[in-house]
Amino acid sequence: MANEKTDVVIVGAGASGTLYASVLAKAGKKVVLLESGPDWQLSDLISSDFWGRRVKPAGIPFLLEGKNPYGYAYQAGWGVGGAALHYFANFPRYMPNDFKVKSEHSRGLDWPISYADIAPYYDKVAAEIGVSGDAKAEEIWRPKGEPYPMPPMKTFRNGDVWKKGCEAIGIRMVPAAVGMNSTEFKGRPACIYDGWCHVGCPIGALANPQVTYLADARKAGAEVRALSTVTRVLTNQAGNKVTGVEYYDAKKEKQVQEARVVVLAAWSAQNPRLMMISATDKHPKGLANSSGLLGKYMMAHYASGTWALFDDDVENHMGTVGAQYMSYDRYDKTSKKDAFGSTFIVAGTALKTSDLGGFANARLDLFGPKLTDFMKRAKRGITRLTAFGEEMPNVENRIELTDGKDEFGMPLAKIVHSFDQDAVALWNANFQEGLTIAKETGAKEFWSARGNQPTIHLFGGTIMGAGAGDSIANSYGQTHEIGNLWIAGPGLFPTEGASNPTFTIFAVSQRGAEQLVSEWSAIAG
Amino acid sequence: MFEIERRALMKGAALSALTFTAGGAKFLLSPRQARAQNIAFKTLTPEQVETLEAIGETLVPGSKEAGVSHFVDQQLSVPPGEALLEARILNVRPPYANFYRAALGAVDKASKAHNSDRGIAQLKDDERSAFVDLMRHNKIVGWQGPAGPFVYLVLRSDAVDVVYGTMEGYAALGIPYMPHIAPLKRW
Numbered sequence: 001m002a003n004e005k006t007d008v009v010i011v012g013a014g015a016s017g018t019l020y021a022s023v024l025a026k027a028g029k030k031v032v033l034l035e036s037g038p039d040w041q042l043s044d045l046i047s048s049d050f051w052g053r054r055v056k057p058a059g060i061p062f063l064l065e066g067k068n069p070y071g072y073a074y075q076a077g078w079g080v081g082g083a084a085l086h087y088f089a090n091f092p093r094y095m096p097n098d099f100k101v102k103s104e105h106s107r108g109l110d111w112p113i114s115y116a117d118i119a120p121y122y123d124k125v126a127a128e129i130g131v132s133g134d135a136k137a138e139e140i141w142r143p144k145g146e147p148y149p150m151p152p153m154k155t156f157r158n159g160d161v162w163k164k165g166c167e168a169i170g171i172r173m174v175p176a177a178v179g180m181n182s183t184e185f186k187g188r189p190a191c192i193y194d195g196w197c198h199v200g201c202p203i204g205a206l207a208n209p210q211v212t213y214l215a216d217a218r219k220a221g222a223e224v225r226a227l228s229t230v231t232r233v234l235t236n237q238a239g240n241k242v243t244g245v246e247y248y249d250a251k252k253e254k255q256v257q258e259a260r261v262v263v264l265a266a267w268s269a270q271n272p273r274l275m276m277i278s279a280t281d282k283h284p285k286g287l288a289n290s291s292g293l294l295g296k297y298m299m300a301h302y303a304s305g306t307w308a309l310f311d312d313d314v315e316n317h318m319g320t321v322g323a324q325y326m327s328y329d330r331y332d333k334t335s336k337k338d339a340f341g342s343t344f345i346v347a348g349t350a351l352k353t354s355d356l357g358g359f360a361n362a363r364l365d366l367f368g369p370k371l372t373d374f375m376k377r378a379k380r381g382i383t384r385l386t387a388f389g390e391e392m393p394n395v396e397n398r399i400e401l402t403d404g405k406d407e408f409g410m411p412l413a414k415i416v417h418s419f420d421q422d423a424v425a426l427w428n429a430n431f432q433e434g435l436t437i438a439k440e441t442g443a444k445e446f447w448s449a450r451g452n453q454p455t456i457h458l459f460g461g462t463i464m465g466a467g468a469g470d471s472i473a474n475s476y477g478q479t480h481e482i483g484n485l486w487i488a489g490p491g492l493f494p495t496e497g498a499s500n501p502t503f504t505i506f507a508v509s510q511r512g513a514e515q516l517v518s519e520w521s522a523i524a525g
Numbered sequence: 526m527f528e529i530e531r532r533a534l535m536k537g538a539a540l541s542a543l544t545f546t547a548g549g550a551k552f553l554l555s556p557r558q559a560r561a562q563n564i565a566f567k568t569l570t571p572e573q574v575e576t577l578e579a580i581g582e583t584l585v586p587g588s589k590e591a592g593v594s595h596f597v598d599q600q601l602s603v604p605p606g607e608a609l610l611e612a613r614i615l616n617v618r619p620p621y622a623n624f625y626r627a628a629l630g631a632v633d634k635a636s637k638a639h640n641s642d643r644g645i646a647q648l649k650d651d652e653r654s655a656f657v658d659l660m661r662h663n664k665i666v667g668w669q670g671p672a673g674p675f676v677y678l679v680l681r682s683d684a685v686d687v688v689y690g691t692m693e694g695y696a697a698l699g700i701p702y703m704p705h706i707a708p709l710k711r712w
Binding site: 194195317352353356 | 583584585586587605606607608609610611613614615616618619654657661677678681682685686689690694695698699700701702703704705706707708
């Protein structure tokens with residue numbers, strides 16, 4: 001069934017898709033957002049670890065391969081709001097050294113833009129959706145910018161003990177920048193520090209899209225079609241323009257939505273899958289893929305966690321799931337010997353009992369009466385420090401179509417991912433430093449949260465670059481080969497830095513969306 | 526501006542107890558209540574229930590009474606998109622019943638193979654602990670099924686959920702639960 005032609009169809013109603021929808025709808029464009037999952041409301045966000053799993057994917061069409069298979073389901077989104085419906089809302093920014101890794105170290109890739117190009121958009125996003133933090137304090141590591149619109153969040157003893165430990169070995173900690181309200185902001189209430197951020201904040205104190213960009217987009221007239229799975233991007237006969245998308249609606253009926261511009265904001269793995277599935281005789285390797293780099297350079301963060309157990313109460317039930325403190329003191333790419341890449345350190349988080357991040361998993365080796373005893377000892381005295389590490393882009397980490405099919409008969413894809421020696425070495429070095437810090441906290445016991453090397457966040461697959469020979473899109477997200485096909489999200493990032501990516505996703509998307517509006521006639525005409 | 530209306534909040538709360546069926550009627554119950562009322566299982570066989578309760582109790586004491594088998598069974602009867610199982614976020618591919626059948630079958634077979642044809646429910650406490658310890662280290666010779674350490678992780682998580690993840694579990698530990706939207710019936 002064909003629908004009335006629209007100005008823009010956006011595939012995916014997560015962080016970047018809703019931002020695009022907001023900017024474009026407010027500019028007067030007719031916007032349709034297609035989202036494969038449900039239309040979650042704030043009242044769906046029950047404060048419970050297991051009820052919170054409903055807002056995460058259940059069997060999305062990816063197979064997982066490689067030495068370090070990508071663990072998507074815990075951190076991916078399903079439904080409006082995407083992963084940003086249940087994210088931790090840590091809002092650190094990338095540093096100037098993240099944008100020029102190849103130029104400065106002959107490793108990895110360069111972004112086609114610098115920190116200075118993105119910086120104004122960090123400030124713009126912060127003013128728009130609300131960020132709490134201390135910008136002045138951060139300026140020991142980065143160029144000066146605008147102050148955040150809200151002061152830092154409250155801290156609790158579960159974070160303060162780590163600040164003491166870090167400072168004892170010369171690591172400076174400053175208040176973490178978070179997309180949460182330390183005070184009332186634009187009619188949204190201040191946070192009450194109950195630590196249920198990760199299952200969705202229903203009061204609007206945390207900047208999830210339901211209360212920010214999606215709300216704005218709807219107010220400006222954007223239409224959201226939930227439970228609508230896009231299966232193909234459609235192109236004209238010449239192959240130089242997209243004409244819309246094909247999708248299956250909530251009743252599993254096939255639909256076509258024609259549009260002047262298509263924005264793919266479906267997730268770093270799903271965007272290249274869709275572009276590969278949409279191959280034509282003009283684009284035999286997938287849309288906008290003359291470089292052969294579509295689906296390549298997939299990257300993930302990894303974390304080295306350290307647990308510390310105190311005899312006394314560290315108020316570990318209080319706070320947010322985001323960080324209270326952060327440090328870029330190990331962010332230089334060569335800060336660790338024989339382990340190239342940045343490290344970003346955060347501390348202070350409210351803990352729950354169950355789920356992957358719950359403290360029942362702090363000693364995964366324990367079961368039976370020993371677990372019972374541990375839970376009693378840890379209930380008020382345990383706290384965690386986390387060091388995120390950076391992986392360099394590797395062309396072998398990739399998305400590929402497989403012979404399998406999804407429920408709509410479209411090819412499944414696989415994510416192939418392995419960490420290189422640097423990533424493993426940095427992961428290990430950060431565990432070692434975590435123990436050194438923990439020793440200085442005065443904790444009764446401390447240990448590394450070792451297990452399989454985790455994969456956190458997902459980047460690449462549709463990287464930005466100078467031209468069609470070395471990348472898929474330009475720095476705004478416009479594909480090099482099809483001017484009205486745009487990509488949004490961390491799939492554009494040529495390198496991943498080490499800090500949480502959402503603030504940068506928003507900033508890059510804001511820059512792209514504004515460019516699309518300003519050049520609308522040339523792009524959509 | 527973003528306050529949740531009471532009506533919407535109640536809708537959210539009503540979603541948060543599990544639906545069990547008895548005598549053709551549907552009831553909103555916690556898994557503990559479902560077990561206490563001897564609600565019939567929909568998906569798991571009696572042998573699978575026995576195995577799940579035995580290994581669950583070995584992993585997390587209290588999980589049998591807290592209704593781990595009713596929790597898993599009820600969850601296997603709902604569409605994957607509604608499932609609350611930790612398997613969902615551990616990248617297990619739906620339908621999740623396939624994983625549980627394979628995992629519980631592997632536990633049962635391995636236990637019988639190494640313990641004179643006794644399933645895990647028939648083992649003594651110290652024998653069960655030794656079995657689980659070998660399983661989590663992937664050291665059970667002839668193990669057939671999903672990897673032992675992964676089975677350990679998933680079943681331990683289910684047992685943790687019903688004992689420690691509920692409002693009752695928080696209260697028992699003395700941790701303030703502090704919900705925005707509380708799950709109904711302390712579940």
